[in-house]
Amino acid sequence: MTTTDPLLAVAGLTVRFRLPDAVVHAVTDLHLDIRPGELVAVVGESGCGKSVLAHALLGLLPRNATVTGRALLRTDSAGSRTDSARLRGGDGAAQSAPVDLLACPPRQLARQVRGRVVGLVPQSPATSLTPVRTGRRLLEETLRAHGHTRADAPAAADRLAVDVGLDPADLDRYPHELSGGMAQRLATALALAPDPPLLLADEPTTGLDRPLVDHTLDLLRRRCDAGAAVLLITHDLAAAQRVADTVAVMYASRIVEHAPTEALFEAPGHPYSAALLDALPQRAFRPVPGHPPMLTDLPAGCAFAARCDRATPTCRVQPAFTGTRSGQVACHHPLERAELCAEVPA
Structure with missing residues (x-):
């Protein structure tokens, strides 16, 4: 196994919350790999499912949640040899096999995973401190x-x-x-x-002024440079651009684009990614038009179609991920580099 193998491989993660009169589609068919030494940022508007992703990985969801999919954690890199053996339920002599965090019993997650091999910086620390x-x-x-x-x-x-x-x-x-x-x-x-070898940082810069934001981001970056892996969940695009190796853009419970940071900020492929970047003060400072759909009432096709000026009848079907020169994008009509260059003011 090489250092290029994922420390955590998430495949098909889907989370549903059952309410008395509705079902909340919080996360849908999410695929994401995180490697040792890598900082992956998940960005998107509030309410798109970013924090639910982190809590699902650690078994911290309420009882009305239904979770499916896989989240395979490599045990040969997950903490000490003792921790790895405990996670596998043996003495560690055999070749280690990945542990599925989504299938772990709550007791095992509480005693052997949380804190030891997967750390969490919570979004609301005031409610998590004794x-x-x-x-x-x-x-x-x-x-x-x-x-x-x-x-x-x-x-x-x-x-x-x-x-x-x-x-x-x-x-x-x-x-x-x-x-x-x-x-x-x-x-x-x-x-x-x-x-911990893997850190889930859920909005870790909340309430901090800009110098402390940069201080915290640089601290996370140094952890990755020392070999750890970090999943940074943030609505702060500037934060993602500063420290992330790759950025996953999330919209209405789905990841719609995943690309290397520099490539995504230079030439986003999904219209939603481009709209998020256009909302930055240093760019067009133009808000994303319209409003996100309710997670209890998502359309059958592309959830961004109602806000997108490129939408066609084809968008009534959910788009699959396709590879681009810079990453992956789930869009029937992805932006081309020539279009983006034409939109940039001289």
Whole structure:
């Protein structure tokens, strides 16, 4: 097995939430590979299913969720040898086989996956921090649970605080005494403490000013450069452009384009990707027309067709992914490079 093999291979991930009078199509037929040393950004408008993706991988969805598909995690790169053996349910002597996170029992996910081999920076840290423990106690307990001694945990906690841009003195506060940005940085430190090979960062820059946003993004980039893998879920296109190796654009529960970052920002293939980029202040600063469809009432074909000036009757059929010179796009009428160049003002 080479370093080019995915650390995590997601195939056909589909999530449905059953309500009394409707079904929410939160994620549909999602395919995504993440390799060691790679930072993959998933971008899109709010409510498209980005956060549901992260929570599905860790078994953190409510009881009314139905999850199908596969999410195969390579155990030969997933943490220590002991962790890998536990994930496989054996002594580790045999050739390791990938573990399907979507098929893992809740007990196994809680004890052997979350934190140990897959870390999560939550979107709402204030609701995930234990309110009766100080940040220092939370961080030191996490460090001790993952190999640090009682003697060296305080110094390690201080170093982690500095790494995430938090004053070590602020660790002695309780969560309710922290600002939203400080709570976000503490949550990031807690996710990094076990040094997991895969990190799911769900809007990790929420509540941060621009210098701290860049600080956090650069921290994630350094983790990838050291061999870890990061799935960055963000609505901040500038953040994705700054640090991501590849970008997956999500719309109405589906990934509609996946391409190397530079190629996507230079020449997006899907009309929705182009519209998102046009909304940036440094570009046309033009909002995406219309509104996303309700996830309880998605059309049979392309969900973006109602907002797209390239739509034809063909778009009533769901488009399949096709390869382009730069990546993959699910569109019956993808943009050509010549069209994009013609749209760029001189």
